Amino acid sequence: MRARLLEATVECLVERGFAGTSTTLVSQRAGVSRGAQLHHFPTKDALVVAAVEHLSEVRRRELVAAAAALPTGEQRTRAVLGMLADHFTSPVFTAALELWVAARTDPGLLDAVAPLEQRVGRETHRLTVELLGADEHAPGVRELVQATLDLVRGLGLADTITDDARRRSRILDEWARVLDTALKERAP
């Protein structure tokens, strides 16, 4: 029942945005009674933060699983970038974006969202370092991994109002080339 509520919340955030999401709507969509919903999540904030946390964890496990199928050799960096871009254009990114923007002007929500964002950010960073086989002891490497994640975040934001898949693909092709060269040059 908890999982059903959390998935209905993410769907609601994606379809109607933060302002259009209410606990009543979510209970209806999940087919869960108001009483049961209030028992699990007494407030809208508790519900939306738990939902994005839950989906981030599900998505992270999917990423780790997908990582096993990534090619090795010359195609690997581009494949890693493609996987990250898919992640940052998925419904869980859209739901997180809604939360993120709402939290900017809502101190109570920000208190709950900021630690979640930091934790998810750290985990995604660590996974990316591992997938790229990057050595962060070398100067500049950490910043290149961060830049890569900020780039896909920017691409994810652009995608929310225009379908951007072709442009995104060409940008990732080029960034894979540049990143590969830069990481090789910086290898200890």
Add this chain to the structure above:
Amino acid sequence: MRARLLEATVECLVERGFAGTSTTLVSQRAGVSRGAQLHHFPTKDALVVAAVEHLSEVRRRELVAAAAALPTGEQRTRAVLGMLADHFTSPVFTAALELWVAARTDPGLLDAVAPLEQRVGRETHRLTVELLGADEHAPGVRELVQATLDLVRGLGLADTITDDARRRSRILDEWARVLDTALKERAP
């Protein structure tokens, strides 16, 4: 009076977000009568879109003026990136982000916001090409300029909930090095 209304609207979007912005609040803040406000901008959507359009134009003129003071030589690329990052962490970016995210789930607003975003995006791209002295005829150069703008957009988004200035500065240092090398290699 028009300019006062538009500036009050951007302030309101930055402080209270899209959901917390109303035409009544904006009229009060601008010290303009409701009648006069309704005469200039009959709806909230008309007001917020005009406000972001107006501020984008003001900011674009500021960028062009600031560009004249940019250094030439080795420090130029980093200075251009710093200028762009300042732009994407300014109140006009925050106000545009509010509009952008609200438009995602509001078809009427999207019809007004999408063309504005496209136009501003094209203008910023053109200005960046010019400032970097990049030649887009060379393969990959267009994509590197786009990647640079997606990067600063991602950095701007990250900045909205955590003060990120030091991290951002290190990332831009590294991006400037990589971009300079890549543009030189791709020059015809």
